[in-house]
Amino acid sequence: xxxxxxxxxxxxxxxxxxxxxxxxxxxxxxxxxxxxxxxxxxxxxxxxxxxxxxxxxxxxxxxxxxxxxxxxxxxxxxxxxxxxxxxxxxxxxxxxxxxxxxxxxxxxxxxxxxxxxxxxxxxxxxxxxxxxxxxxxxxxxxxxxxxxxxxxxxxxxxxxxxxxxxxxxxxxxxxxxxxxxxxxxxxxxxxxxxxxxxxxxxxxxxxxxxxxxxxxxxxxxxxxxxxxxxxxxxxxxxxxxxxxxxxxxxxxxxxxxxxxxxxxxxxxxxxxxxxxxxxxxxxxxxxxxxx
Amino acid sequence: xxxxxxxxxxxxxxxxxxxxxxxxxxxxxxxxxxxxxxxxxxxxxxxxxxxxxxxxxxxxxxxxxxxxxxxxxxxxxxxxxxxxxxxxxxxxxxxxxxxxxxxxxxxxxxxxxxxxxxxxxxxxxxxxxxxxxxxxxxxxxxxxxxxxxxxxxxxxxxxxxxxxxxxxxxxxxxxxxxxxxxxxxxxxxxxxxxxxxxxxxxxxxxxxxxxxxxxxxxxxxxxxxxxxxxxxxxxxxxxxxxxxxxxxxxxxxxxxxxxxxxxxxxxxxxxxxxxxxxxxxxxxxxxxxxxxxxxxxxxxxxxxxxxxxxxxxxxxxxxxxxxxxxxxxxxxxx
Amino acid sequence: xxxxxxxxxxxxxxxxxxxxxxxxxxxxxxxxxxxxxxxxxxxxxxxxxxxxxxxxxxxxxxxxxxxxxxxxxxxxxxxxxxxxxxxxxxxxxxxxxxxxxxxxxxxxxxxxxxxxxxxxxxxxxxxxxxxxxxxxxxxxxxxxxxxxxxxxxxxxxxxxxxxxxxxxxxxxxxxxxxxxxxxxxxxxxxxxxxxxxxxxxxxxxxxxxxxxxxxxxxxxxxxxxxxxxxxxxxxxxxxxxxxxxxxxxxxxxxxxxxxxxxx
Numbered sequence: 001x002x003x004x005x006x007x008x009x010x011x012x013x014x015x016x017x018x019x020x021x022x023x024x025x026x027x028x029x030x031x032x033x034x035x036x037x038x039x040x041x042x043x044x045x046x047x048x049x050x051x052x053x054x055x056x057x058x059x060x061x062x063x064x065x066x067x068x069x070x071x072x073x074x075x076x077x078x079x080x081x082x083x084x085x086x087x088x089x090x091x092x093x094x095x096x097x098x099x100x101x102x103x104x105x106x107x108x109x110x111x112x113x114x115x116x117x118x119x120x121x122x123x124x125x126x127x128x129x130x131x132x133x134x135x136x137x138x139x140x141x142x143x144x145x146x147x148x149x150x151x152x153x154x155x156x157x158x159x160x161x162x163x164x165x166x167x168x169x170x171x172x173x174x175x176x177x178x179x180x181x182x183x184x185x186x187x188x189x190x191x192x193x194x195x196x197x198x199x200x201x202x203x204x205x206x207x208x209x210x211x212x213x214x215x216x217x218x219x220x221x222x223x224x225x226x227x228x229x230x231x232x233x234x235x236x237x238x239x240x241x242x243x244x245x246x247x248x249x250x251x252x253x254x255x256x257x258x259x260x261x262x263x264x265x266x267x268x269x270x271x272x273x274x275x276x277x278x279x280x281x282x283x284x285x286x287x288x289x290x291x
Numbered sequence: 292x293x294x295x296x297x298x299x300x301x302x303x304x305x306x307x308x309x310x311x312x313x314x315x316x317x318x319x320x321x322x323x324x325x326x327x328x329x330x331x332x333x334x335x336x337x338x339x340x341x342x343x344x345x346x347x348x349x350x351x352x353x354x355x356x357x358x359x360x361x362x363x364x365x366x367x368x369x370x371x372x373x374x375x376x377x378x379x380x381x382x383x384x385x386x387x388x389x390x391x392x393x394x395x396x397x398x399x400x401x402x403x404x405x406x407x408x409x410x411x412x413x414x415x416x417x418x419x420x421x422x423x424x425x426x427x428x429x430x431x432x433x434x435x436x437x438x439x440x441x442x443x444x445x446x447x448x449x450x451x452x453x454x455x456x457x458x459x460x461x462x463x464x465x466x467x468x469x470x471x472x473x474x475x476x477x478x479x480x481x482x483x484x485x486x487x488x489x490x491x492x493x494x495x496x497x498x499x500x501x502x503x504x505x506x507x508x509x510x511x512x513x514x515x516x517x518x519x520x521x522x523x524x525x526x527x528x529x530x531x532x533x534x535x536x537x538x539x540x541x542x543x544x545x546x547x548x549x550x551x552x553x554x555x556x557x558x559x560x561x562x563x564x565x566x567x568x569x570x571x572x573x574x575x576x577x578x579x580x581x582x583x584x585x586x587x588x589x590x591x592x593x594x595x596x597x598x599x600x601x602x603x604x605x606x607x608x609x610x611x612x613x614x615x616x617x618x619x620x621x622x623x624x625x
Numbered sequence: 626x627x628x629x630x631x632x633x634x635x636x637x638x639x640x641x642x643x644x645x646x647x648x649x650x651x652x653x654x655x656x657x658x659x660x661x662x663x664x665x666x667x668x669x670x671x672x673x674x675x676x677x678x679x680x681x682x683x684x685x686x687x688x689x690x691x692x693x694x695x696x697x698x699x700x701x702x703x704x705x706x707x708x709x710x711x712x713x714x715x716x717x718x719x720x721x722x723x724x725x726x727x728x729x730x731x732x733x734x735x736x737x738x739x740x741x742x743x744x745x746x747x748x749x750x751x752x753x754x755x756x757x758x759x760x761x762x763x764x765x766x767x768x769x770x771x772x773x774x775x776x777x778x779x780x781x782x783x784x785x786x787x788x789x790x791x792x793x794x795x796x797x798x799x800x801x802x803x804x805x806x807x808x809x810x811x812x813x814x815x816x817x818x819x820x821x822x823x824x825x826x827x828x829x830x831x832x833x834x835x836x837x838x839x840x841x842x843x844x845x846x847x848x849x850x851x852x853x854x855x856x857x858x859x860x861x862x863x864x865x866x867x868x869x870x871x872x873x874x875x876x877x878x879x880x881x882x883x884x885x886x887x888x
Contacts, residue, residue: 037410088595094406095352096594099547103590106544110583221540225417228410236406264425270418274399277411281403482730482740482751489716489727496714498698499676499707501731501794510737606718606774613773 008137009258010251015143017250018150022205023223024230024242025157026198032174032237033194035094036086039101041227042220043108044199048074048206049215050112053123056210063125067149067207074203078196086195087188105224112217120214142211149208153201154243160197161239170194174237222266229273235283245284313465317458326457328570330529333464334360336565337471337522338542339549340558341515347555348479349511350491351405354543355396355412358419359389359516361537363523365423368436368533378442382524389520390513397512401505416538423535435534442528460529467525471518472562478514479558487511488556541579548586551593554602564601629654629829630675630706630798635684637667637674637853644670646853648684652798657820657830659840659861662850663873668833669711671850672802676708677701689797703731705797709787709804717776721767721786724775725758726751728793754793761789765819781812785819792823799823801832805839817843837874841865849873 023045030038048070055061055069085104089097130141161167169190172180181187206220213219230249234241249269257265276284317326338356345353363385370381400411423430430436442463444452454463478484489497490504498504527533545568553564572582597603630652637645645667652658662668673679675686677698685694693701702708707728716724733750740747762768765785770778778786784804791799804820805813813836820843824830834840840847841861849857849864851873857864864870 035406037406085591085595095346095350095409098352098409099551099590100594102544102547103587103594106583106587106590108587110580110587114578114580114584222417225414229414232407232410232414236404264421267418267421267425270414270421273411273414277399277403277407281407477741481743482727482735483737485719485723485727486730488719492716492718493714495678495698495710496716497727498678499702499710500728500790501699501702502727503697503699503731610774610776613770613777 004137009254011139013251013254015147017247018147019205019209020250021243021246022150022153022201024227024246025239026201027227028231028239028242029194030198033170034191036097039098040105040108041202042224043105044202045206045223046217046220048203049210052207052210053121053215056123070207071200071204075196075200078199079192082192082195109217116217118216120216122214123210125211146208146212153204166193226269229269232273233276233284235285238285241283241285317461323457326461329461330464332566332569333468334522334526335569336562337468337518339546339561339565340472340475341518342546343550343561344475344515345511347550348484349487349508351508352409353412354416356519356546357538357542358416359393359519360523361419362389362392363520364527364533364537365430367524368439368527372436378444382521385524386517386521390517393512393516394509397509401508420535420538423538433535435532437532439528439531464525467522476558544586548589552600554600557602560602626653630688632686633684635671635674636682637670638682643853648855650848650858652829652831654829655827657824657844659844659847660833661837661840661847666850667853668850669802672800672833676800707791707794707796708800709791709802711802713783713787715775715783715786718774720772720774721762722758722771724786725790725793726754728790729754732794761792764822765789781808788819798829803834805836813839
C-alpha cells in the first residue's frame with residue numbers, strides 16, 4: 001500500500017472533516033441550547049460562500065479580509081435570526097421549530113437559485129493554484145488555509161465554552177435548562193449567543209471552503225443533512241462529540257473513496273447514523289443534553 | 292365528522308356527489324392537461340393523507356413519505372421489468388416493502404425520541420436518493436429505468452384492461468386514491484384514530500390510560516408507508532419511467548404545505564388543500580423556485596401565526612362557541 | 626382486609642441525590658390512603674415510579690399479587706392501577722365524553738380489527754363506555770359539558786375531569802397526585818365528596834397531597850415521607866402527633882431544638 005496515498009487521503013479527510021465539524025458544532029450548539037434543529041443551517045454555509053465569492057470576485061477583497069467580513073456578517077445574521085424569528089418560538093414544540101427553519105431554508109435556497117442561478121461559480125484567489133508539497137504529499141494551499149481556519153475556530157469556540165462565563169452558561173442550559181433557569185441564567189441572552197455562534201461557524205465554513213469547491217445555491221443542502229447525521233452519531237446536544245464524529249466521518253469518506261470502489265460515499269454518513277442508532281442510540285459520546 | 296343528528300345525510304351526499312364528479316371527469320373532458328392534474332392530485336393527496344396520519348393525527352413529524360413513495364416506485368418497476376412479475380403483484384409488493392421499511396425505521400428511532408425520529412426520517416429520504424443515484428447495479432443510477440411497460444390489469448370476469456390512455460391512468464390513480472382515503476378515514480374516525488389523537492395531544496396521559504404509544508405510532512407509519520408505496524408503484528407506470536428524481540425533496544415540501552395549510556389532523560382540510568395546491572400553482576405558472584419561496588414564507592407564517600391551519604381555525608371556532616356566556620346550570624359550581 | 630398494593634424497597638437516585646430511599650408500604654383494598662411529606666420528600670417521584678413513568682434503581686411493587694415492577698406505564702394502567710397528574714392533564718381538543726371514552730378503550734377487550742369492522746361488539750362496548758362516562762360526569766358534576774371541548778374547563782373542573790378519567794377503566798387502585806393543589810375551598814370540598822363517593826363503590830385510593838387537612842379528614846391511613854424515606858405510617862390521629870412528622874414539617878430548626886432539649 002502506498003503510504004503517501006494513504007496519508008494524502010487522510011489529510012484530505014481531515015480538512016473536509018474539520019469543515020463538517022464547524023457546521024455540525026454550530027447545529028449541535030443550537031440544538032443543545034434551544035432544542036431547535038436548524039434546517040436552514042446549510043443555507044448559511046451557502047450564503048457565507050456566496051458572500052465570500054462576491055467580496056473576492058466582484059469587489060476585490062483579499063482572502064483574509066473576506067474571511068473576517070463573512071464571519072462578522074454571519075454572527076450578526078445569527079443574532080438577527082434569533083431575535084427576529086426564533087425567539088418567538090421559545091418553549092414551543094420541536095416540530096414547529098423544524099418546520100419554521102425548513103421554511104426559512106426553502107426561502108433562502110430557492111431565493112438564491114432565483115437570483116444566482118444554479119451555475120456553479122469558481123472562486124479564484126491568488127493562491128488557487130499553489131500547493132504545499134512535502135515529499136509525495138501535495139496539499140492545495142486553499143485547503144490548508146481552510147484547515148487552519150477551522151482549527152482556529154475550534155480554539156475560539158472551546159475558549160468561549162470553557163473559559164468564559166457566558167460559555168459556561170451555554171453549557172449549563174444545554175445540560176439542564178431548568179436548573180440553569182433556577183440559577184439565574186438568562187436563557188434569552190444565552191440562546192441569542194448560541195445562534196449567533198452557530199450561524200457564524202457556518203458562514204465561516206462557507207467562506208473557508210469557497211476557494212476549494214465550486215460555489216452554488218444548493219451546496220448547503222447535502223452538507224446540512226450530513227450534519228444532522230453527525231450530531232446523532234456524536235450524541236444529540238454534545239458539541240465536542242459532534243466535532244469528533246465530524247472529523248471521523250470526513251476521514252472515513254476520504255479513505256472509502258480512495259480505497260474502495262464505492263460510489264456511495266455520500267451514503268456513509270447516513271448508514272453510520274443508522275448503525276449508531278441501532279447499536280448505541282445515545283450516540284458515540286452520549287448525550288450532552290437530556291432529550 | 293361531528294355533525295348534528297339532523298344533518299347526518301348532508302356530508303354523505305356531498306361526498307357521493309364529489310365521487311361521481313371525479314369519476315365522470317374523463318367522460319366530460321378529454322383534455323389531457325386536466326387529466327394529468329387529476330392524476331397528480333391523486334398521488335399527492337395520498338402522500339399528504341399519509342403524512343397527515345403520521346404528523347397531523349399522531350403528532351410525529353416525518354420526512355419519510357417521499358422515501359416510501361420512491362421505494363414503491365422502484366420496487367414495482369424492478370419487479371415487473373427484471374423479475375417479470377404481474378402488475379398487481381408488483382404493486383402489492385411495492386406497498387408491503389415500503390411498509391416494512393417504515394416499521395424498521397420507526398421502531399429503531401422511536402424508542403429514542405421524536406427528535407431522533409424526525410432526523411432519521413429525513414436521513415432515510417436522503418439515503419434513498421443517494422442509493423437511487425449511486426447504486427447503479429440495483430437502480431440503474433441517474434438514468435433510472437425508462438420504458439416501463441403498459442400495465443395490464445386482469446379484472447374479474449376475464450376482462451383485461453390495458454392501462455394506456457391518460458384517462459386510464461386517471462382512473463387507476465384516482466381509484467386507488469379513493470380507496471386509500473377511505474381506509475384512512477376508516478382509521479381516523481375509529482377509536483384507533485382517537486388513540487392517535489390522544490397520543491398527540493398528551494402522550495403521558497394516554498400512557499396512563501393504557502394506550503401504548505409505540506404501537507399506534509408504528510401503525511400510522513406502516514399504513515402511510517403502505518399507501519405511499521402503492522401509489523408510488525402506480526405513479527411510475529404512469530410516468531413510464533422511474534429515476535432518482537422520484538425522491539425529490541420537492542414532494543416532501545409540497546405535502547408538508549398541504550398538511551399545514553389544510554390543518555394537521557383535519558381529514559377534509561388536508562384533502563381540500565391537496566386539491567387546491569395541485570391546481571392553483573399550476574394555474575399561476577410560477578417558476579418552481581418562486582413557488583418554493585412562497586411555500587417557505589407560508590410555512591414560517593403558519594408556524595408563527597396559525598399553527599393549526601384551516602382545521603385548527605375551525606376547532607378554535609368550536610371552542611369559542613362553547614365559551615359564549617350561557618345561563619349557568621345549577622349543578623356546576625365554578 | 627386484603628392487601629391490594631405492596632411496595633417494597635423502592636429506591637430511586639436522581640443526579641446524585643436519593644429521591645426515594647428504600648420505601649416500603651402496603652395499601653389495603655377499599656381504603657383511602659394518604660401520602661404526605663414536605664417539599665422534595667419524594668412523594669411524586671415514588672408515584673411516578675409505581676405508575677411506570679420513572680425507572681427505579683431498586684425495589685418492587687405488586688397489585689393484587691401481580692408483579693408490576695419495571696412494566697411500562699400503559700401495562701400498569703391495564704393491570705388496574707390508574708393515576709392522575711400534578712400538572713392536570715386532559716385532551717383539550719376532545720370533548721369531555723371523548724376524554725373519558727379514550728380512558729376506557731384499551732380495557733374493554735376490543736382489539737384493532739374489531740374496532741375497524743364496526744361490528745356489534747364494538748357498538749356494545751362504545752355504548753357501555755358512553756353510559757359509564759355520563760355517569761361519572763354526573764358524579765363530578767360536569768354532565769352539562771359532556772359535548773364541550775375540554776379546553777373550556779376551569780382549573781378545578783379539569784381536576785374533576787381527570788379524576789373521572791382515572792375511573793373509566795374500572796381500576797383497582799387509583800393514585801391521585803395532588804388532586805386539590807391550587808384549588809379553591811369549595812372545590813376542595815367537592816373533590817373530597819367525589820372521592821368518598823367513588824371509594825364507597827369499592828375503589829381504593831392512594832392520594833399524594835400537600836394539603837394536610839384534606840388528607841387527615843379523608844384518609845384512614847397516612848404515610849409520611851421525608852427526604853425520600855418513610856418516617857411514619859399510621860392512622861391520622863397518630864400521625865398528627867408524631868414528633869418526627871412535626872419535625873419534618875416544621876423544619877430543621879425545630880428538630881435541632883428538640884435534639885438539644887432531648888439529648
